[in-house]
Amino acid sequence: MTASYTPKLVTVLREGYAPATFWRDAIAGLTVAIVALPLAMALGIASGASPDKGLVTAVVAGFLISALGGSRVQVGGPTGAFVVVIFNVIAQHGYDGLLVATLLAGLILIAAGVFRLGRLIKYIPHPVVTGFTAGIAVIIASSQVKDFLGLAIDKVPADFIPKWQAYLGAISTIHAATVAVGAGALAIIIVLRKFAPKLPGFLIAVVVSSVAVAVLKLPVDTIGSRFPDIPAGLPMPALPAISLAKLNAVLPSAFTIAFLAGIEALLSAVVADGMAGTRHRSNQELIGQGVANLGSALFGGLPATGAIARTATNIRSGAKTPVAGIMHAVFLLLFVVFGVKLMAFVPMTALAAILFMVAWGMSEYERFIALLRMPNSDRAVLLLTFGLTVLVDLTVAIGVGVTLASLLFMTHMAETVEVDASGTQDPDVDSEDVHQRDALPAGVEVFRITGPFFFGVAGELLDTLRRVGQSPRVIILRMRLVPLLDASGVQALGEFIEQAHIAGAQVVLSGVQQQPKTMLERVRLGGHSDKLFYAADFANAQALALRLLESPEPPRP
Structure with a gap:
């Protein structure tokens, strides 16, 4: 009982932590930080916030997830799964409303861990997870079309169909230089991923596109032109303004954030177990995720969870213990303190290219296609969850998908029951x-x-x-x-x-x-x-x- 609520960092330190292990963890942490740096900025902007919010989340939540979580090699931070939810919460309740929702989500995750709900992840049907993940990927990619093409649109609608109607209406305003820089960044990422997968493609694409825009003096929108007053360092922790009315207003969003954080964190931990041969503690992982979201909100950050891509990078880079995730947060903190001014030169279209690749990775198209070969019941759950995620709402999609999967499962169970009247046994x-x-x-x-x-x-x-x-x-x-x-x-x-x-x-x-x-x-x-x-x-x-x-x-x- 006590062991299941012990952070893996404590277990590692009790086993003995050698300098050679620290060196491997530090190298892995640096590698992950290089991958996470442009990604955190891009996710902060895509969520309707600013790049520094994404970095603050990666530093604070990334540190706490590794220090208090139940996985040896999990790396946490902002992820694409939250983009849609965060954007909608900020639009409806303001940034203070998001901070309150994140605090509540943290408390919900801690309660889920305390009441041993970690193993309930296995009851989320596979077509539901794939459907809403692919739906989020489509939404993320759609949200980046304006920046990638340089379209002259003052305000992009939030809903999927009106958004594309606005894009098509402004198609004549495509900016050639912006498209060229974005396409170049996208090509760099794809080529490096194919021929040199160990190189940090995201960071190289950002650096090359930033240098090209600065040297050639291209009239391309950058982080500096979009967000001129980005602060350096971490802000002081503070509670957001909380009222009973605001708590009631953001409570549904808090449950959605907690649900997504729990699912993605535990799925990432399972993937990490398969790659590294470890075994995570699901309930402690939920508690660690909850504390991390509390910490992120107190520092003005975004919701956070375990990140599958960064966790996989951590393992491939030789990480052995949670110290690697902690070092990843430390390296990001050094950039936030000393290198934040460099962010001003990053083109928005390059970040859009990064998010296109994130969306492609989230889509899990091979798994999606494989599920389309399944019987009609599984296809129906997959396509309904996907469609509702894109066109209606993520919470509705998950609720309807799980309910439909459960009803169909009960129907299948009834069909498999046979009554043998012969009195014989197999x-x-x-x-x-x-x-x-x-x-x-x-x-x-x-x-x-x-x-x-x-x-x-x-x-x-x-x-x-x-x-x-x-x-x-x-x-x-x-x-x-x-x-x-x-x-x-x-x-x-x-x-x-x-x-x-x-x-x-x-x-x-x-x-x-x-x-x-x-x-x-x-x-x-x-x-x-x-x-x-x-x-x-x-x-x-x-x-x-x-x-x-x-x-x-x-x-x-």
């Missing part, structure tokens, strides 16, 4: 209990999955693989008692097969029923490969496992 059901490991050879592991494999239990399969310890050479998954496999189950099973393959293990699926097999065929997992094999029953699976052990090459199906 003999395989009786044999699936205590004797399955009796004749198991060394190097083979077996797991039995019982019941529908849906979004609520999909994560358990990956947890099971991590608990095995030393990876076996063959893993048998007994699936005769799995009547239903949904889109999230397919995703988890695919990740399980991929991680097993990376660990040097091959997977055998035993006794797969027709509905799960049809679902696997939709995502190209329906046939034999060097990673995956099928067996009609457990006896055939054991025989196949023996052949896999004896043969250096996968046997022919």
Whole structure:
């Protein structure tokens, strides 16, 4: 109980922290800071605030998330998921209203951690998460068209369709120099990402475009022309003006911020676990996120959460402990104190190019397309959530998506119930209990999955693989008692097969029923490969496992 509420930083320090580890963490922190610097500025502007607000958030919240969170390598800060919500809150309630909403969201996240709600993330269906994430990506990209093209529009409408009507109405005002600088920045990012992915593409694009605009004296809008009075350093912490009326007004937005922060932070922590081989503490992660949002609001910053892209960069750069995330915040603080004047030279169109790439990464187009190959029910949840996110409201989209997914799931469950009037039992059901490991050879592991494999239990399969310890050479998954496999189950099973393959293990699926097999065929997992094999029953699976052990090459199906 106490361990689940201990920050990972405390655990690391108790284990012993060597100077060599600090050096690796510091290098990783510097690398992430270089990536986060232009991104924080761009997200601050896209949210309807200013670039310094994004940097303050990255410094304060980034430090607290790493210091108090439940993940070893999580990096936090402002993210694209909040852009739509922040923009709307500022438009409706002013910046003070956003600070109050962020404070409330922090308290909600702390309460969620205290009441052990961290594991509820697994009950958010995969099509809902993908749908609203892709919808946010479309909104972010749409919001940057004006700056990227240099359109002469005084005020861009907030809603999606009126926004594009305004863009089309002002299409004749496209500014050639602005487009050229933006296209150049976008090209630099894409080329570096393809041919030199280890280089900080965002920062290089910003530096090159800033130098080009300054040297060539191009008439392009910059941060300095848009925000002439950016302060240096961190502001003093202060409470915003709070009243009962304002609390009531921003409470729905606070729940939305807390919901998004919790989902993205825990999803990022799960991704980090898969990449780094660690295991996060979900409830402590929520508490750390809550404290970080409280701190960000007190310093006048934006809502914050775990950032998947920055976390992945942190891991690839060699980070081992939360100190890497703390160092990332320290390096950003040095820039805020000593280099803030350099921000004035950054072209707005270059930041728009960065946000186009952020939106592209958020869209998860491959996963979106894969879900479109799922049955009509999963497609309906995906497309409805996506459409409502873009055209109506994020909160409505999530609520409707989760409700529809739950109703469809209950319908599927009712369809899978069969009444056997013969009084006989499937003999395989009786044999699936205590004797399955009796004749198991060394190097083979077996797991039995019982019941529908849906979004609520999909994560358990990956947890099971991590608990095995030393990876076996063959893993048998007994699936005769799995009547239903949904889109999230397919995703988890695919990740399980991929991680097993990376660990040097091959997977055998035993006794797969027709509905799960049809679902696997939709995502190209329906046939034999060097990673995956099928067996009609457990006896055939054991025989196949023996052949896999004896043969250096996968046997022919």
